[in-house]
Amino acid sequence: xxxxxxxxxxxTAASYKPGSLRYIWYKLRHTPTAVIGMCFVVILFxxxxxxxxxxxxxxxxxxxxxxxxxRNMNALPSAEHLFxxxxxxxxxxxxxxxxxxxxxxxxxxxxxxxxxxxMLLGSxxxxxxxxxxxxxxxxxxxxxxxxxxxLAITISATLGPGFEKIIISLGISGIPGYARMxxxxxxxxxxxxxxxxxxxxxxxxxxxxAKHIVPNAMSPLxxxxxMGIAASGLMASSLSFLGFGVQAPTPEWGSMLASARNFxxxxxxxxxxxxxxxxxxxxxxxxIGDTVRDALDPKLKD
Amino acid sequence: xLRFIGRRLLQMIxxxxxxxxxxxxxMELVPGDPVRIMLGDFATEAQVEEExxxxxxxxxxxxxxxxxxxxxxxxxxxVSYITKTSVSDELIERFPRTLKLALLSICVSALFxxxxxxxxxxxxxxxPDRIALxxxxxxxxxxxxxxxxxxxxxxxxxxxxxxSGGIGGAQYYVLPVISSSIGSIAGIARQTRASMLEVIRxxxxxxxxxxxxxxxxxxxxxxxxNALIPIITxxxxxxxxxxxGTTIVESVYSFPGLGLYIISGINNRDYPIVRGGVLYIAFTxxxxxxxxxxxxxxxxxxxxxxYSGKKKKKSKEAEAAA
Numbered sequence: 252x253x254x255x256x257x258x259x260x261x262x263t264a265a266s267y268k269p270g271s272l273r274y275i276w277y278k279l280r281h282t283p284t285a286v287i288g289m290c291f292v293v294i295l296f297x298x299x300x301x302x303x304x305x306x307x308x309x310x311x312x313x314x315x316x317x318x319x320x321x322r323n324m325n326a327l328p329s330a331e332h333l334f335x336x337x338x339x340x341x342x343x344x345x346x347x348x349x350x351x352x353x354x355x356x357x358x359x360x361x362x363x364x365x366x367x368x369x370m371l372l373g374s375x376x377x378x379x380x381x382x383x384x385x386x387x388x389x390x391x392x393x394x395x396x397x398x399x400x401x402l403a404i405t406i407s408a409t410l411g412p413g414f415e416k417i418i419i420s421l422g423i424s425g426i427p428g429y430a431r432m433x434x435x436x437x438x439x440x441x442x443x444x445x446x447x448x449x450x451x452x453x454x455x456x457x458x459x460x461a462k463h464i465v466p467n468a469m470s471p472l473x474x475x476x477x478m479g480i481a482a483s484g485l486m487a488s489s490l491s492f493l494g495f496g497v498q499a500p501t502p503e504w505g506s507m508l509a510s511a512r513n514f515x516x517x518x519x520x521x522x523x524x525x526x527x528x529x530x531x532x533x534x535x536x537x538x539i540g541d542t543v544r545d546a547l548d549p550k551l552k553d
Numbered sequence: 554x555l556r557f558i559g560r561r562l563l564q565m566i567x568x569x570x571x572x573x574x575x576x577x578x579x580m581e582l583v584p585g586d587p588v589r590i591m592l593g594d595f596a597t598e599a600q601v602e603e604e605x606x607x608x609x610x611x612x613x614x615x616x617x618x619x620x621x622x623x624x625x626x627x628x629x630x631x632v633s634y635i636t637k638t639s640v641s642d643e644l645i646e647r648f649p650r651t652l653k654l655a656l657l658s659i660c661v662s663a664l665f666x667x668x669x670x671x672x673x674x675x676x677x678x679x680x681p682d683r684i685a686l687x688x689x690x691x692x693x694x695x696x697x698x699x700x701x702x703x704x705x706x707x708x709x710x711x712x713x714x715x716x717s718g719g720i721g722g723a724q725y726y727v728l729p730v731i732s733s734s735i736g737s738i739a740g741i742a743r744q745t746r747a748s749m750l751e752v753i754r755x756x757x758x759x760x761x762x763x764x765x766x767x768x769x770x771x772x773x774x775x776x777x778x779n780a781l782i783p784i785i786t787x788x789x790x791x792x793x794x795x796x797x798g799t800t801i802v803e804s805v806y807s808f809p810g811l812g813l814y815i816i817s818g819i820n821n822r823d824y825p826i827v828r829g830g831v832l833y834i835a836f837t838x839x840x841x842x843x844x845x846x847x848x849x850x851x852x853x854x855x856x857x858x859x860y861s862g863k864k865k866k867k868s869k870e871a872e873a874a875a
Contacts, residue, residue: 406579
């Protein structure tokens with residue numbers, strides 16, 4: 252009954268609890284840079300899945316992203332092909348749009364994998380302490396003795412090429428960071444005064460975990476996740492550029508750049524557009540991530 | 554302090570050992586047979602068997618692993634399957650190049666990143682800060698390999714000022730250093746800004762200002778010194794990122810460093826190269842982490858006193874026991 256009343260009242264930032272998911276969402280909707288970022292991501296996603304249906308070569312009826320037209324080999328940008336054509340005459344615009352799905356979603360999925368396992372390991376280590384903690388942390392030490400990208404390269408070489416495999420390898424190489432952070436949060440919260448206060452008023456353990464430990468341990472993790480999506484999107488395209496992960500002829504942006512690189516002397520336009528789109532995507536994710544961080548960590552905002 | 558360094562160095566041994574186990578096992582699991590790649594598609598079954606025998610690939614896993622560990626302890630990583638040259642010699646030749654590249658990049662990043670961050674903190678939310686914020690966002694979001702391609706396009710192909718790849722004098726380092734440091738500059742500048750902003754509001758900075766010190770003295774002596782710890786953490790993180798990230802830049806510039814060597818090893822299933830290279834990188838990496846912990850102690854007297862405090866406590870305990 253009061254629901255209908257509150258709907259009429261214009262909501263302001265103050266009407267949400269700071270740090271809650273609703274507050275983050277409010278902030279995202281009301282920060283212009285974040286709105287631009289979200290619009291770019293959503294529109295590109297839609298275009299990526301819709302473009303094979305409307306960007307069709309008229310003569311053959313094939314979708315343009317895989318239609319090979321040798322007459323247009325390395326064609327410069329023109330009215331017909333806005334971004335030009337690649338080394339075997341495929342339309343670059345159609346390929347860039349089709350390929351958007353990879354770079355954009357690999358970042359999200361692999362960060363989810365890292366976040367899930369990182370949280371699990373970190374909270375087990377932080378909560379049980381002792382030998383369990385020691386064991387988990389030493390394992391993470393080993394994984395952190397590899398630079399992230401090298402670990403991802405090695406794992407993806409072992410798993411072989413493919414979309415899911417690059418998600419797994421990027422996901423695994425991200426776990427230690429999240430696990431460490433979760434463990435540190437849990438340790439600091441367990442020692443905090445409010446956790447002690449909750450314990451002293453005879454609050455049940457399950458409630459302490461659900462109401463005090465998890466929500467407070469989450470917010471630095473959410474910030475890390477928001478920034479991590481951009482970073483792993485970038486890493487995914489780097490891996491494809493090196494020839495691991497998603498491979499040609501799939502129009503992943505990194506692998507498009509890898510094949511365009513051989514023609515850089517004579518046809519530099521091949522290198523231009525995939526790179527621009529990687530950059531725009533990463534910028535969008537970073538803009539969203541910055542806003543989430545500001546919403547959760549008021550200390551940093553100024 | 555020495556005890557601490559010694560303990561950390563000892564801790565590195567089991568970590569490196571487990572790294573060796575992991576990399577050895579992972580390489581075993583990589584699909585593709587090194588012998589088939591070496592001999593090509595037309596090799597007969599007998600030839601393949603003979604080659605396997607010669608390389609010792611048909612011996613049991615544990616035996617080969619033991620051989621590898623025995624060699625690795627003496628810094629001998631065996632012979633490359635493809636080129637038949639000693640992996641250790643190649644690594645010793647290539648490692649300094651990658652290290653030089655990473656060190657130069659991190660110096661360039663710190664030299665630009667810290668001043669930019671300080672400037673942003675002083676002019677917080679004014680025009681210079683806004684411009685720097687946009688620039689760091691751009692740098693942070695640019696894939697290093699794409700930047701590298703664009704730099705080649707501009708400076709090598711169009712202007713013909715710098716070589717587009719390979720190794721030689723100082724000019725061969727310019728483009729790789731620029732392309733790998735741009736991203737780190739952004740990270741360091743952001744962290745410097747954030748931690749300077751936190752410190753600038755502290756009471757001791759207000760005190761320093763009110764007793765009439767010049768802004769330069771306040772910022773450089775009182776504020777920066779106290780803001781340095783998180784900045785060092787980020788620089789350390791960036792440096793370790795660069796040690797891996799040079800892999801990408803090296804492959805764009807065909808820079809004959811460690812990263813390119815490892816990649817070629819992975820692609821050719823040339824396991825000795827990958828094992829040796831990864832162990833080199835893991836060792837450097839752990840060493841850098843130790844170095845950062847030592848730098849903390851030099852920068853922050855509170856951390857330094859922890860080490861000496863422990864020693865005192867120990868000696869007191871010893872006295873009590875006696």
